[in-house]
Amino acid sequence: MGRRADLLADRIEEGAATLAAFAKDLSDAQWRTAVPKDGRTVGVTVHHVASMYPIEMDVVQAVAQGGAVTDVTWDVVAQINAGHASEHVACTKDEAIALLQRNSRAAAQAVRALSDEQLDRAAPFSLSYGAPVTTQFIIEDHPLRHPWHHLFRMKKALAL
Numbered sequence: 063m064g065r066r067a068d069l070l071a072d073r074i075e076e077g078a079a080t081l082a083a084f085a086k087d088l089s090d091a092q093w094r095t096a097v098p099k100d101g102r103t104v105g106v107t108v109h110h111v112a113s114m115y116p117i118e119m120d121v122v123q124a125v126a127q128g129g130a131v132t133d134v135t136w137d138v139v140a141q142i143n144a145g146h147a148s149e150h151v152a153c154t155k156d157e158a159i160a161l162l163q164r165n166s167r168a169a170a171q172a173v174r175a176l177s178d179e180q181l182d183r184a185a186p187f188s189l190s191y192g193a194p195v196t197t198q199f200i201i202e203d204h205p206l207r208h209p210w211h212h213l214f215r216m217k218k219a220l221a222l
Contacts, residue, residue, distance in 0.1 A: 064178045070201050071170035077209035078166030081111060082159050084213060088220075093155055097212075097219045102147045104216050109153040110146055111209050112162035115169040117142070118204040121187075123172070126180040126197045131187045139189070162209075169205045 085093075085108045093105040102110065124131050181198040190199075 064176075064181075066178055066181055066198070067174050067176045070181075070198065070206065071173040074166055074170045074173060074201075074206050077206060077213075078111075078162055081108060081209040081213050082162050084216070085155060085159055085162075088155065092220055095219055097215050100215065102143075103151070104219065105153055105155065105158060106147050106150055107212050107216060108155075109150045109158040109161065110143065111212050112158055112165050113146060113150075114208060115165035115205055118200075118208070119169050119172050121204065122176075122197055122200050125185045125187065125195075125200055126176055126183055128183055128185060130185045131189075132192075134188050136189065166205075166209075173201055173205075 085104075088104065093103065095104050096102070097104060097107055100107070121131050121134060176197065181201075182196055184194040184196045186192045187195045187200065
């Protein structure tokens with residue numbers, strides 16, 4: 063475990079903990095509020111963030127091992143998101159928070175295992191239009207940033 067990997071993992075855990083703390087205090091009405099421009103409810107969105115960690119970490123591991131990621135496109139992301147939303151429309155707060163804690167913990171643990179060399183490794187990444195980006199960039203742009211991105215939009219939807 064290197065210092066950089068440990069700091070990245072700490073920030074993943076911070077984002078997940080911040081999102082969990084926010085979700086824990088929501089009323090049932092807030093949990094069911096739709097997020098504008100997205101359409102998913104706050105609850106489905108929290109569950110979405112939680113369920114994406116394993117997929118995001120598969121991409122991180124691929125680039126850390128030197129592989130290009132060419133099959134993850136914005137159309138694929140939209141399909142995954144739509145499928146997830148319809149399958150988890152009735153997710154509970156406890157279920158979503160437990161999944162968020164479990165999957166973010168696993169993501170942080172996997173990041174902590176990465177070497178500086180792996181963090182610096184770059185490969186073409188289809189979500190970045192084929193640009194060769196580093197493993198660290200993918201970590202920062204996906205499992206680290208993801209809860210913050212949705213938290214901002216959920217707070218705005220709830221006028222908090």
